[in-house]
Amino acid sequence: MKKSLLFFALVFASYGTVHAQTANTSSVSGVVKEATGQTVKGATIKITHIPSGQVVSGSADAQGKFQISNLQEGGPYKVEVTYIGETPVVIENIMLKSGESLNINPTFSEGSSTDLDEVVVVGHGVIDIAVGRKTPIAVSTIHKRDLEEKVGAQDITSALANTPSVYITGQAKGFGESSMTTRGFDQSNTAFLLNGQPINGMDNGSVYWSNWSGLTDIASLVQIQRGLGASKLAISSVGGTVNYVTQSTSMKEGGFVRTTVGNDMFMKATVGYNTGLMRNGFAVSAMFTQWSGDGYMDHTEGAGQSYFLSVGYKASEKHNLNLMITGAPQWHNQGFTSKLSNYLQYGKRYNDNYKDVNGVMMNPQKNFYHKPVANLNWDWTIDDKSSLSTVVYASLAAGGGQGLRGDKYNKEKYLAADVNNHQWFGVVSNYNRKLSESLNFNIGFDVRDYKGTHYRKLTDPLANTNGVLLGGNINITDPVYVTNTYSTNPWKAFSSKPDSREDRLSWDYNQYIRYGGLFGQLEYAKNGFTAFFQGSVSEQQNKRYDYFQYTPGNEKSKTVNNFGYNTKGGVSYTLGKHSLFANAGYYSRQPYQNNIFMNYANDINENADNEKILGLEAGYKFASRFLDVNVNVYRTTWENRVTGSSRLATDKDVAKYNPQNDPSVLLAGQYIYTSNYGVKQDHKGAELDIAARPFHGLTLTGFASIGDWKYDGKVTAIERNDNRVELGREEVDLTGEHVGNAAQTTYGFGAKYIVFKGFSVDGNYRQYDRLYSSRHRTVEEDGKKVGRVIELPSFNLLDAGLSYEVKVSDKNTMSFRVNMNNVLNKFYISEATSSTVTTNADNIWNGIDTSNFVLIGQGRTWNASVKFTF
Numbered sequence: 001m002k003k004s005l006l007f008f009a010l011v012f013a014s015y016g017t018v019h020a021q022t023a024n025t026s027s028v029s030g031v032v033k034e035a036t037g038q039t040v041k042g043a044t045i046k047i048t049h050i051p052s053g054q055v056v057s058g059s060a061d062a063q064g065k066f067q068i069s070n071l072q073e074g075g076p077y078k079v080e081v082t083y084i085g086e087t088p089v090v091i092e093n094i095m096l097k098s099g100e101s102l103n104i105n106p107t108f109s110e111g112s113s114t115d116l117d118e119v120v121v122v123g124h125g126v127i128d129i130a131v132g133r134k135t136p137i138a139v140s141t142i143h144k145r146d147l148e149e150k151v152g153a154q155d156i157t158s159a160l161a162n163t164p165s166v167y168i169t170g171q172a173k174g175f176g177e178s179s180m181t182t183r184g185f186d187q188s189n190t191a192f193l194l195n196g197q198p199i200n201g202m203d204n205g206s207v208y209w210s211n212w213s214g215l216t217d218i219a220s221l222v223q224i225q226r227g228l229g230a231s232k233l234a235i236s237s238v239g240g241t242v243n244y245v246t247q248s249t250s251m252k253e254g255g256f257v258r259t260t261v262g263n264d265m266f267m268k269a270t271v272g273y274n275t276g277l278m279r280n281g282f283a284v285s286a287m288f289t290q291w292s293g294d295g296y297m298d299h300t301e302g303a304g305q306s307y308f309l310s311v312g313y314k315a316s317e318k319h320n321l322n323l324m325i326t327g328a329p330q331w332h333n334q335g336f337t338s339k340l341s342n343y344l345q346y347g348k349r350y351n352d353n354y355k356d357v358n359g360v361m362m363n364p365q366k367n368f369y370h371k372p373v374a375n376l377n378w379d380w381t382i383d384d385k386s387s388l389s390t391v392v393y394a395s396l397a398a399g400g401g402q403g404l405r406g407d408k409y410n411k412e413k414y415l416a417a418d419v420n421n422h423q424w425f426g427v428v429s430n431y432n433r434k435l436s437e438s439l440n441f442n443i444g445f446d447v448r449d450y451k452g453t454h455y456r457k458l459t460d461p462l463a464n465t466n467g468v469l470l471g472g473n474i475n476i477t478d479p480v481y482v483t484n485t486y487s488t489n490p491w492k493a494f495s496s497k498p499d500s501r502e503d504r505l506s507w508d509y510n511q512y513i514r515y516g517g518l519f520g521q522l523e524y525a526k527n528g529f530t531a532f533f534q535g536s537v538s539e540q541q542n543k544r545y546d547y548f549q550y551t552p553g554n555e556k557s558k559t560v561n562n563f564g565y566n567t568k569g570g571v572s573y574t575l576g577k578h579s580l581f582a583n584a585g586y587y588s589r590q591p592y593q594n595n596i597f598m599n600y601a602n603d604i605n606e607n608a609d610n611e612k613i614l615g616l617e618a619g620y621k622f623a624s625r626f627l628d629v630n631v632n633v634y635r636t637t638w639e640n641r642v643t644g645s646s647r648l649a650t651d652k653d654v655a656k657y658n659p660q661n662d663p664s665v666l667l668a669g670q671y672i673y674t675s676n677y678g679v680k681q682d683h684k685g686a687e688l689d690i691a692a693r694p695f696h697g698l699t700l701t702g703f704a705s706i707g708d709w710k711y712d713g714k715v716t717a718i719e720r721n722d723n724r725v726e727l728g729r730e731e732v733d734l735t736g737e738h739v740g741n742a743a744q745t746t747y748g749f750g751a752k753y754i755v756f757k758g759f760s761v762d763g764n765y766r767q768y769d770r771l772y773s774s775r776h777r778t779v780e781e782d783g784k785k786v787g788r789v790i791e792l793p794s795f796n797l798l799d800a801g802l803s804y805e806v807k808v809s810d811k812n813t814m815s816f817r818v819n820m821n822n823v824l825n826k827f828y829i830s831e832a833t834s835s836t837v838t839t840n841a842d843n844i845w846n847g848i849d850t851s852n853f854v855l856i857g858q859g860r861t862w863n864a865s866v867k868f869t870f
Helices: 002-021 144-150 156-160 340-346 651-657
Strands: 026-031 044-049 055-059 065-071 074-082 089-096 101-103 138-143 166-169 179-182 191-194 219-226 240-246 254-262 266-274 282-293 302-314 319-327 330-333 355-357 360-362 366-370 373-381 386-405 414-434 439-460 468-470 480-482 505-526 529-546 560-575 578-589 611-623 627-648 671-695 698-711 714-720 726-733 745-756 759-769 777-781 784-788 795-807 813-821 829-832 853-856 861-869
Touching: 026 089, 044 065, 055 065, 138 144, 138 156, 138 627, 144 156, 144 219, 144 795, 144 813, 156 166, 156 179, 156 219, 340 853, 386 439, 651 726
Parallel strands: 026 101, 191 240, 726 784
Antiparallel strands: 026 065, 044 055, 044 074, 074 089, 138 219, 166 179, 219 240, 254 266, 254 861, 266 282, 282 302, 302 319, 302 330, 319 373, 330 366, 355 360, 366 386, 373 386, 386 414, 414 439, 439 505, 468 480, 505 529, 529 560, 560 578, 578 611, 611 627, 627 671, 671 698, 671 714, 698 745, 714 726, 745 759, 759 795, 777 784, 795 813, 813 861, 829 853
């Protein structure tokens, strides 16, 4: 830690020296403005010396001012000024005299709403990107170039690894198995949006990144807004909001081919092509990707594809349309947590799921899914003061998770998949009105309709030669053997399914969710002072139809309606390069449907009240051409929530829950699912991120976050087996216990240096401290049951990469990229799902009982790519 701080101090101290050495050089300065005269904060200014190709970049400060120094005399120079949602301003053939300070004032043209070089902007009225707002928030943005370079063979969540209060885990479990927490809240309580479309599961808020593997290829930027965020929707942005903005249809004709290879036989090939703007006003962009690999953890093989089609049409100066269709069919074998002793004995790649099944070694745990998504964006510029943006979307999904199943109706185990299909349609629309030069108004609606279909389907009867005996269905009394088997090929997920209810095992039910919300926002900005107020109301309707546990005519549950609302507001003041802000918000959020209906039946949970969330935050920002600093402090309290976790049963669990040794109840190695009701959490902390540009070609970044995330009060914990049958319940006091599954102290720094034109090297270092297990153990203290977690060992990671780009011709470029993650090959625990303690020194590693179930993070991994543009 001391070495890290010393490093930062030396770097920032060099700022004054370097600045002094540039006094006699030429410079370009000015103020970036919109056509209305409003200054533009955060615009990017790139100056290219045409003869040498050398590039110097900077950004406009909070007042739109910029100054790019250290330029040699002569030229010609080309100045490019870019900003999300505006057509670039390009000024060419600039000549500079020695010591001259040339002043220019780039102004974006009126009505120019294209994202850099694109024809159609994807719904700027419904996509709440922070640069489009005057009120500051805690935000980090990752652009397309960084996504292409640094994500490599990882999930897109890795793009946010070097930002404050974000913790990524689960990568070792298999392709697409990562998960992300923000300010200590898991991703079911962080809002994820794709071009303004919510993508969190409506039934439980979950996001499975295996279904979104194509985002890395199609995203033009990723932005995380920690805390209250900028979104106007009535969404569950407790931890924060993550916006994925896809590239829209390109104006320029051309394409690319990219090939990526990596550790453990990872191979990926992507091809993309743009027609450019055609005479009929249409333009089409398309992309296709094929990937496969063996996986880092043993026997976590996977393969898949992703596709992307974007059709843009500029109907007139006032109407822009863009249709996008994308999907990522995939399958992959899965890993899970195991005893720490197994990893110490067999290595960090050990996989508990790989086992002997009827004399054959295999990994029965397999995920397969296909989730096509389509959305149509329409941007209508009504007049110079008002506009309407609308996105209509649809998501059709099919697939599930295969596992080795067993029940009391069959002596032998069999392979079956738990299916989670859905049909989801929605509309989000936002009307914007400029009431005056300083006052802006938004109003809109958000409507969603969701149907989820759930059952278990047979994929292989294994030793059950007569098929699998169907039991438990109240409507089927005669012995029925299921003999039809169904594919786990994701391309067949929509067609290879049991239409007959006599082929559906264990459960068979549908979920119906309807949601309607209204939102509005008023924003004031004048003379450096801004203020905003946002509010929304929503109604959610939940129904459940169960065809397994109820007779005909009784399969429908009661309809449950819940009213929710949120409100938030804030103020900020900017003076020169300095900005201060403070925001506050309160949410009354409807419970997820999985928490409304209990016992995996139509039983209504009378305690499933709205969750109550209070958020407070404040921050300071400093922006200059050499240094950007952001400091944020926050506090979020969350009441009446429900949490869930899963783990593998131990011999102690079997002895506790299955003393009769009934194989249909619980066996060692099977999953136990835990739900905690009535949880209250209190999260507070501070965040810092820094970007420094001490001299041309070098960019330095740093971040730090310190959190204090704890539980408050008692919870009711219910445990269920793999067939969702309740095993037991208990009341546990968690007051004062730490929230687990995310490091509460993190810090890191990074550097990128352009060695010469086209060639750069970069690296990032991260340290994680105060990481706790996600599951508590119950102990007796002062005559009551309390929950206790264990603290995991601290660890640090180092990533590095290099890029090289060479221009083959005026139209062709070759790009090379090499990444290495966890360069030092650290052995570390990324998460733990148990909290066992012992006094036996022989069973302890770094202070941790080796019988604990943990997940070891990936060791050293690498990937390399080649891209050819044409």
